[in-house]
Amino acid sequence: MKPQLSIVVPMYNESANIGSFYERVTRVLEGTGYSYEIICVNDGSRDNTLELLKELRRKDTRVKIIDLSRNFGKEVAMTAGLDFAAGEAVIPIDADLQDPPELIPQLIDKWQEGYDVVYATRLRREGESGLKKLTAHLFYRLIRRLTPIDIPADTGDFRLMSRQVVDALRLLRERHRFMKGLFSWVGFSQAGVPYLRDPRHAGRSKFNYWKLWNFAIEGITSFSFLPLQVFTYLGFFIASAAFLFALYLIGDKFINGNPVPGYPSLMVTILFFGGIQLITLGVIGEYIGRIYNESKRRPLYLVRDAIGFDYQSARWNRREV
Ligand code: UDP
Ligand code: MG
Secondary structure, X not given: OOOOEEEEEEEOOOHHHHHHHHHHHHHHXXXXXXXXXXXXXXXXXXXXXXXXXXXXXXXXXXEEEEEEOOOOOHHHHXXXXXXXXXXXXXEEOOOOOOOOXXXXXXXXXXXXXXXXXXXXXXXXXXXXXXXXXXXXXXXHHHHHHHOXXXXXXXXXXXXXXXXXXXXXXXXXXXXXXXXXXXXHHOOOOEEEEEEEEOOOOOOOOOOOHHHHHHHHHHHHHHHOOHHHHHHHXXXXXXXXXXXXXXXXXXXXXXXXXXXXXXHHHHHHHHHHHHHHHHHHHHHHHHHHHHHHHHHOOXXXXXXXXXXXXXXXXXXXXXXXX
């Protein structure tokens, strides 16, 4: 029997959270009256996450485990979970209880009203520094400006998606997966439910500012050519300015008889243009690197073991990843 709900949980070194996560989620899900499965994706954890998951599964067969061959990152781990999920509605959620499972009944209610995607929107972030909040705020605004798709602000991956939406998402096999963007790209009818984001239950966040920065670049390059176009216009602007400056210099020399100013202006110009050209090359490089990565068409992830997916064995055997 296929379950009605699939909960998808990417897990990387989450042994300190698994127990309380399982309890809270189970309590909520039991209350909804729907049948469900909890798909835990072990994303190459170095602690005993996998052992704890297997222990859980011995008690409760609704817990299913996908063990990836190494750490592939949260976005890919979540994709693996979505690929294996069989439910009529699928809910990705973090293992660290920052996404309150208690919100799930509200997500389900909206889904029952007929929405295909019901996302949870953060009203407030607890236990996160002012700088993290500021950068997150700027990030969402920037992405909204730069990309043509409408990504709701302050929305993470915590959401409910109908089977139709999950099937649509499964068609998008790009390696550079900016999930928030992909979620919006597929469209369908979407609604938001506000909530208060809790601090991490235990352990440390795996994200740092360098990762966030790269995440932002990923988001922008995945959905926008604007960084490339900016330099086209900048190039035009600088070339025009240079032309006018040249006219001025020639006039100054031949009409006023002033000597052409020398070394300092030359140095400034050369360094300035050198810098601009390197930046432009860098931006082009960001895109070329992504083209290179996509063109290799490697599988998104490799599964070492998938436990509890008997009815999907056909999909699993075809290694459709
Ligand atoms: N995660 C993962 N693979 C990774 C990093 C994180 O599967 O390489 C999982 C992690 O176990 C958690 C979720 O992704 O369930 C969110 O991670 P984290 O709490 O570190 O991110 P933050 O909440 O700071 O954005
Ligand atoms: Mg977290």
